Amino acid sequence: MSASVPSCHSDGGGVAAPLGTPVMALAGAPNVGKSTLFNRLTGARRDVGNWPGTTVEVGRGLLDDGVHRFDVIDLPGAYSLDPLSPDEALTRALLVEVPAGERPEVVVVVGDAGRLSRSLYLVRQLRETDQRLVLALTMGDLAERQGLAVDTEALSRVIGAPAVLIDPRHRQGRGDFLAAVDAVMQSPPPAPMPAPSGPDELAAADERFDWIDGAVDACVQRFAEGRVRWSDRFDRVALSPVLGPVLFLAFMWLVFVLTTTVAAPLMDALDWFFSGPVTSTAVAILGAVGLGDTWVQGLVVDGLIAGVGMLLTFVPLMAIMFALLALLEDSGYMARAAVVADRLMRAIGLPGRAFLPLIVGFGCNVPAISATRILPNARSRVLTALLVPFTSCSARLTVYVLVASIFFPDSAGTVVFIMYVLSIVFVVVVGLALRTTLWRTMGSEPLVIDLPPYQRPTVRLTASVAWLRLNGFLRTASGIIVATVMAVWFLQAIPATPGYAFGDVPVQDSVYARTAQAITPVFTPAGFGTWETTSALIVGFVAKEAVISSWAQTYSAEEPATSEQPGTLGDYVKADFEASSGGHTTAAVWAFLLFLLAYTPCVATLAAQRREIGMRWTVFGVAMQLSVAWVVAVSVFQIGSRL
Amino acid sequence: MRGQNTEVRSVRDLRVGESAVLAEPDVEGPQRTRLAEMGLRPGETVTVAQRGVGGARVVSVHGSRIAVDARTAGRLRVVHTDAGGAV
Numbered sequence: 001m002s003a004s005v006p007s008c009h010s011d012g013g014g015v016a017a018p019l020g021t022p023v024m025a026l027a028g029a030p031n032v033g034k035s036t037l038f039n040r041l042t043g044a045r046r047d048v049g050n051w052p053g054t055t056v057e058v059g060r061g062l063l064d065d066g067v068h069r070f071d072v073i074d075l076p077g078a079y080s081l082d083p084l085s086p087d088e089a090l091t092r093a094l095l096v097e098v099p100a101g102e103r104p105e106v107v108v109v110v111g112d113a114g115r116l117s118r119s120l121y122l123v124r125q126l127r128e129t130d131q132r133l134v135l136a137l138t139m140g141d142l143a144e145r146q147g148l149a150v151d152t153e154a155l156s157r158v159i160g161a162p163a164v165l166i167d168p169r170h171r172q173g174r175g176d177f178l179a180a181v182d183a184v185m186q187s188p189p190p191a192p193m194p195a196p197s198g199p200d201e202l203a204a205a206d207e208r209f210d211w212i213d214g215a216v217d218a219c220v221q222r223f224a225e226g227r228v229r230w231s232d233r234f235d236r237v238a239l240s241p242v243l244g245p246v247l248f249l250a251f252m253w254l255v256f257v258l259t260t261t262v263a264a265p266l267m268d269a270l271d272w273f274f275s276g277p278v279t280s281t282a283v284a285i286l287g288a289v290g291l292g293d294t295w296v297q298g299l300v301v302d303g304l305i306a307g308v309g310m311l312l313t314f315v316p317l318m319a320i321m322f323a324l325l326a327l328l329e330d331s332g333y334m335a336r337a338a339v340v341a342d343r344l345m346r347a348i349g350l351p352g353r354a355f356l357p358l359i360v361g362f363g364c365n366v367p368a369i370s371a372t373r374i375l376p377n378a379r380s381r382v383l384t385a386l387l388v389p390f391t392s393c394s395a396r397l398t399v400y401v402l403v404a405s406i407f408f409p410d411s412a413g414t415v416v417f418i419m420y421v422l423s424i425v426f427v428v429v430v431g432l433a434l435r436t437t438l439w440r441t442m443g444s445e446p447l448v449i450d451l452p453p454y455q456r457p458t459v460r461l462t463a464s465v466a467w468l469r470l471n472g473f474l475r476t477a478s479g480i481i482v483a484t485v486m487a488v489w490f491l492q493a494i495p496a497t498p499g500y501a502f503g504d505v506p507v508q509d510s511v512y513a514r515t516a517q518a519i520t521p522v523f524t525p526a527g528f529g530t531w532e533t534t535s536a537l538i539v540g541f542v543a544k545e546a547v548i549s550s551w552a553q554t555y556s557a558e559e560p561a562t563s564e565q566p567g568t569l570g571d572y573v574k575a576d577f578e579a580s581s582g583g584h585t586t587a588a589v590w591a592f593l594l595f596l597l598a599y600t601p602c603v604a605t606l607a608a609q610r611r612e613i614g615m616r617w618t619v620f621g622v623a624m625q626l627s628v629a630w631v632v633a634v635s636v637f638q639i640g641s642r643l
Numbered sequence: 644m645r646g647q648n649t650e651v652r653s654v655r656d657l658r659v660g661e662s663a664v665l666a667e668p669d670v671e672g673p674q675r676t677r678l679a680e681m682g683l684r685p686g687e688t689v690t691v692a693q694r695g696v697g698g699a700r701v702v703s704v705h706g707s708r709i710a711v712d713a714r715t716a717g718r719l720r721v722v723h724t725d726a727g728g729a730v
Contacts, residue, residue: 029680079677079680079681080676080680082673082676114706114707115682115705115707117682117705118680118681118682121680146706148706201672201676202672202675205675205676205679209679209684232692232708235693235701235708236693239693239695239696239699239701239710240693240695240696241694241695241696241697244695244696245696335710336710339695339696339699339710340695340696342696342697342699342712343696343697343698343699343712343713344697346712446670446674446711446712446714446715447699447710447711447712447715448677448678448681448683448709448710448711448712448715449709449710449711450681450707450708450709451701451707451708451709451710
């Protein structure tokens with residue numbers, strides 16, 4: 001294997017290694033400190049957290065201290081080379097299935113000193129090949145607190161490869177570790193241990209487990225009876241059938257409230273900053289150089305500044321969300337949350353931990369989709385990321401409130417509540433539909449999860465994880481968001497009728513309006529086929545907040561300048577819905593609200609989806625949502641207007 | 644009183660604080676290996692530390708605590724129980 005191996009992607013978390021640099025692969029069970037060791041070795045930062053399955057993608061980085069030089073790969077968590085999940089399958093593919101010349105020069109199995117037996121199955125399987133191997137044992141301090149001592153010299157003899165203690169969390173043991181790596185690199189590849197002679201896989205596994213029992217008996221000494229008692233006591237509450245869910249909901253509520261309410265003023269401030277000082281400064285500068293009121297000003301102010309401004313208003317929301325997630329993971333609570341929500345989520349084929357992204361989605365879909373990376377299984381991630389957009393985010397709330405207060409002024413609150421209930425119905429129904437069609441093979445995974453002792457989260461770890469994830473989001477999302485905002489501006493700037501200059505055309509005479517008019521017939525069977533509403537829905541594709549401003553902008557542009565009594569926005573919207581629905585306004589309004597709930601939330605959501613589940617699934621998601629939204633809207637209007 | 648020398652068939656049937664020796668689990672091959680990797684192997688002694696939400700069980704084995712859902716707990720067959728004591 002060389003540094004140019006294309007079989008795994010870089011997430012930008014590390015520095016690219018020059019061609020020909022030997023590859024060191026870090027493998028091991030979830031939650032053993034593999035990512036922390038990766039960070040310690042490479043200086044790059046990656047996701048780390050005290051929760052099984054945090055490392056869900058392959059990251060790379062360069063280890064270069066002047067003496068040692070390795071291209072380090074951080075593999076997904078794997079207990080063994082017998083893959084039960086796509087993440088484990090990837091580990092197997094990179095360590096075993098590639099041709100011998102492309103395998104890593106050295107594999108470091110990272111193990112928890114307090115749970116040695118969990119790491120040894122992978123060690124044994126790798127030792128049945130001629131792979132150069134080092135066993136790096138982390139969490140020696142926790143093992144000691146539990147009354148366990150590991151004799152690494154004896155262990156090295158038993159496994160036929162160096163075993164060393166290293167504590168990347170407290171920055172100890174790096175020298176011993178690198179000396180062990182040097183030693184195996186300078187030796188010939190080790191002679192493989194004999195493969196189990198049993199008649200089938202079960203017998204082979206049993207033989208390996210017997211070997212593991214022998215190794216643990218020979219090398220681990222229990223010098224005291226120790227468990228972290230207060231941790232167990234807290235679990236009596238955290239996992240209790242009654243108080244467990246209450247505590248879980250309280251934590252979820254806190255995450256929801258903090259991400260939305262704490263972020264809101266910061267988002268408003270950023271919004272003000274971009275639409276106020278930044279815009280006026282840009283206008284002033286462009287005016288000073290003679291470009292004021294030209295298409296250049298439109299491009300810079302309505303395209304570039306609006307796009308970048310929208311992207312950056314997400315930053316506080318995402319930062320708070322990621323920091324809270326990191327806290328929950330690092331403290332150990334996330335493993336308990338997975339147990340508490342397991343039964344509920346299992347009904348729609350998702351693991352318990354998928355509850356969190358779905359809850360967060362009611363605040364904002366963008367961080368919710370990023371939060372799907374806490375799921376260890378790739379299929380669960382894809383399914384959850386496809387369902388998150390059906391959770392009704394706060395941006396959609398503003399439109400519900402406006403529409404409900406126009407059409408149902410006496411029961412607006414009830415209408416909004418019903419929208420939230422329908423949002424949950426969408427998640428459940430679409431989840432079940434996907435599960436019984438596309439994911440038929442996805443069995444309900446049994447929940448078997450380690451409950452590590454709780455630990456105090458560290459500020460450094462929380463901040464670095466939050467920053468890493470935020471950085472990743474900005475890198476991936478910036479392009480798509482800015483490009484889409486600029487594309488909408490561009491279409492609004494091109495005149496569709498003669499007599500107007502580029503960038504100086506009323507919106508109803510732009511290519512944008514013509515496009516909306518062309519799409520309008522699609523919504524006629526749903527009862528809201530007017531170009532004003534269609535254009536608001538197109539803008540709503542960029543961001544739901546923009547639906548109201550689009551209506552306002554369109555109706556004010558349409559309004560004759562001589563009008564003595566300008567109507568309110570509500571009057572215009574009401575008149576349009578009455579006309580387009582042939583008098584069945586209520587049915588058309590419900591159809592519109594349901595369409596708004598179910599179709600693509602915003603481009604930032606798409607950017608987040610592309611990052612987490614790839615372009616193919618993102619496109620599938622868009623098509624699915626538009627189809628579901630249209631079918632539901634048309635059905636509601638067609639049935640409602642006949643009642 | 645349930646527990647001692649009675650028909651206890653799986654971890655699900657154990658009371659909190661009760662210990663038992665695991666038998667061959669009623670699961671498919673790969674899941675069996677996964678359970679074994681987590682320390683839940685035939686011959687190991689497990690103690691039910693807690694009952695959780697939805698019938699999940701927290702079991703102690705070799706000093707670590709593992710949560711299993713109700714269905715999986717029902718498939719972890721046991722061959723022997725004692726009256727059990729404090730966890």
